[in-house]
Amino acid sequence: MxxxxxxxxxxxxxxxxxxxxxxxxxxxxxxxxxxxxxxxxxxxxxxIPDYRGEGGSLSRHTPMTYQEFTASAPARRRYWARSHLGWRTFGRARPxxxxxxxxxxxxxxxxxxxxxxxxxxxxxxxxxxxxxxxxxSLDRVVCLTCGAFTPRRELARRLEEANAGFAPVAAAINPDGDADLTDEQVGDFHVVPCTVCGGILKPDVVFFGESxxxxxxxxxxxxxxxxxxxxxxxxxxxxxxxxxxxxxxxxxxxxxxxxxxxxxxxxxxxxxxxxxxxxxxxxxxxxxxxxxxxxxx
CATH class of the missing domain: 3.40.50.1220 (TPP-binding domain)
Structure with missing residues (x-):
């Protein structure tokens, strides 16, 4: 043709x-x-909602930035609590x-x-x-210290064990797999470190503010x-x-x-x-x- x-x-x-x-x-x-x-x-x-279309998540949700994630332990706690909950729904999405x-x-x-x-x-x-x-991809997690990769399902298992009973109801799930939770719902969510070196874990995705x-x-x-x-x-x-x-x-x-x-x-x-x-x-x-x-x- x-x-x-x-x-x-x-x-x-x-x-x-x-x-x-x-x-x-x-x-x-x-x-x-x-x-x-x-x-x-x-x-x-x-x-899975989009960011900018009609009803897009940016109208109600500010995505985590790389700078905030790396600089703030409370920000990482908030991110992983929301992402852990969102992963349960996000991971069930089908083509x-x-x-x-x-x-x-x-x-x-x-x-x-x-x-x-x-x-x-x-x-x-x-x-x-x-x-x-x-x-x-949200399927992978990377350590910011040693560069080791971990399957997301393995991290999900560890977070489940470290936060038994964590099951708040999210207002919405966002395109990055992040669930909308209040600070009260996040509470004292426990973040787990890299099993190789004890470093900070991050999903293997490009955050806003990252190249x-x-x-x-x-x-x-x-x-x-x-x-x-x-x-x-x-x-x-x-x-x-x-x-x-x-x-x-x-x-x-x-x-x-x-x-x-x-x-x-x-x-x-x-x-x-x-x-x-x-x-x-x-x-x-x-x-x-x-x-x-x-x-x-």
Whole structure:
């Protein structure tokens, strides 16, 4: 399938209006070599809220910053209490139709790679391979002193033992797996240290105020360079960690197609922004491309 001339359009700085036309997505995928960049919006249908969409968690929740986490023992106690509770719900989330469609596109050879800004592991759970986790994963814990990694399930077991009976009711669960708890609910939650050196444990995710490792950024830039086009799924592109790859693709003359219900910071670089729900949109595109659907894609 050949690209329409509109997908070779050079962005002029004017924002393309949102559309419900899925043809730009289908044509990009039909050409192959598509690099997917996904954000929190692809996981909302799995019950994980996003940050900035309608009802997004930033309207009521301030994420932990790296500086606060490393500087303050009370902040770490608050974080781990909230994250430990949130993990129970977060860890039960399952891939939705959007994740399954991305995995199906990859199985059928239409993708050159998948980069996700999410820390939930749902792309991998749906069957996607070689996913670059731009902001890390909540599945892992790292010691800030010795660098040792621990599976999150092992830390969860230790925290359960150290905080028997800890079961407050959270007001909400956030995209980073953090549960909304009051200071009273956090109480005297006990934080456990690294079993190797006794150092401070941190989830292996990029906190607000922390930088993505340079080697990971370089790898993602190389993926953009090797792609035919960039398909952004469910990201507002508000933070530079994702926006830089959209800009890089546009500067290289590669078409950028965005599927996101709300306007994004990268719209001026896109040839189209589709405003349909991701699960519906990607399932429809799969059907258009003749990818067999059995309820799980």
């Amino acid at each position: 050949r690209m329409r001339p509109t997908l070779n359009w050079t962005p002029t700085g004017d924002l393309p209006p949102g559309t419900t036309d899925l043809e730009p997505v289908a044509e990009a995928l039909g050409t192959g070599g598509v690099l997917v960049l996904s954000g929190a919006g692809i996981s909302t249908e799995s019950g 939705n139709a959007g994740h399954r469609a991305v995995a199906a596109f990859q199985r059928h050879g239409l993708l050159s790679g998948v980069i996700t800004q999410n820390v939930d592991g749902l792309h991998q759970a749906a069957g996607s391979e070689g996913v670059v986790e731009l902001h890390g 993505v490792p340079p080697s990971r950024v370089a790898h993602c830039r190389a993926l953009v360079d090797g792609a035919t086009s960039l398909l952004v799924l469910g990201s507002s592109l508000t933070v530079m960690s994702g926006l830089r790859f959209v800009r890089h693709a546009a500067q290289a003359g590669k078409p950028v197609v965005i599927v996101n219900r709300d306007p994004t910071r990268g719209d001026q670089h896109a040839v189209a922004r589709v405003t349909l729900p991701l699960g519906t949109a990607l399932t429809s595109v799969a059907e258009q491309l003749g990818i067999p659907g059995d309820g799980t894609l």
